[in-house]
Amino acid sequence: MSLIKLESISKTYRTGSMESQALNNVSFSVAAGEFLAIAGPSGSGKTTLLNLIGCLDSPTEGKLYLEDNDIGAKKSEELAFIRRWKLGFIFQTFNLIPILTAYENVEFPLILKGDTGPKERRAMIEEIMAELGLKDLMYRKPAELSGGQQQRVAIARALVKKPQLILADEPTANLDSHTGREILDIMLKLNEKGQATFIFSTHDQMVMDYARRIIHLKDGNLDSDEMRG
Numbered sequence: 001m002s003l004i005k006l007e008s009i010s011k012t013y014r015t016g017s018m019e020s021q022a023l024n025n026v027s028f029s030v031a032a033g034e035f036l037a038i039a040g041p042s043g044s045g046k047t048t049l050l051n052l053i054g055c056l057d058s059p060t061e062g063k064l065y066l067e068d069n070d071i072g073a074k075k076s077e078e079l080a081f082i083r084r085w086k087l088g089f090i091f092q093t094f095n096l097i098p099i100l101t102a103y104e105n106v107e108f109p110l111i112l113k114g115d116t117g118p119k120e121r122r123a124m125i126e127e128i129m130a131e132l133g134l135k136d137l138m139y140r141k142p143a144e145l146s147g148g149q150q151q152r153v154a155i156a157r158a159l160v161k162k163p164q165l166i167l168a169d170e171p172t173a174n175l176d177s178h179t180g181r182e183i184l185d186i187m188l189k190l191n192e193k194g195q196a197t198f199i200f201s202t203h204d205q206m207v208m209d210y211a212r213r214i215i216h217l218k219d220g221n222l223d224s225d226e227m228r229g
Contacts, residue, residue, distance in 0.1 A: 003030050003067060004199075006029070008027055011060050026062075026220075026222045028215060035198050043219075050199065052064060066086065084112055087163050088109075088167070092169055100142075101141055148183065
């Protein structure tokens with residue numbers, strides 16, 4: 001069974017009488033455990049595709065399945081439930097809450113999920129933050145952290161609830177090449193340990209070099225599907 005399956009997905013945005021097609025008849029499947037990049041230049045449709053997979057938007061045409069459940073047929077409350085329980089998000093601008101400490105940022109999705117008490121949350125947070133080298137930085141606020149440290153906190157926040165799928169939108173865009181490579185090493189290690197399936201949107205060649213599979217988009221169309229080593 002595929003973790004994600006797309007069948008003839010199209011997405012059209014309408015503004016008044018104007019239409020813009022972001023995706024056109026895109027089909028592919030993603031198995032659990034993949035480390036996959038959706039690649040293409042600006043305007044190719046990769047962020048739109050990531051948003052659809054992440055239940056942040058709905059396709060205009062076609063079917064999108066998560067574990068054989070038709071996401072396109074779900075109501076907004078059901079999509080929110082899927083995002084809260086099954087998905088983790090890593091954003092290129094980190095999107096940390098500035099008034100919260102690193103620890104509190106990582107705790108936030110667990111509070112929203114609502115199935116753990118304070119002691120269990122603390123154990124989960126300390127475990128993932130130690131694994132990501134953040135043990136001594138837990139009580140600093142985002143402004144007191146470097147870009148690489150902020151991205152590590154964002155990864156910890158995405159992983160702490162143990163989602164099935166991590167979606168990362170241009171995760172190295174605001175990092176220097178050395179820090180970007182460190183972040184990718186961390187995510188690859190977590191993937192290899194079986195902690196999550198990763199899907200990236202990117203135009204960064206370094207991210208593509210790490211990916212085991214690359215979906216290339218061009219003008220909203222699936223241009224190629226390349227398996228790597």
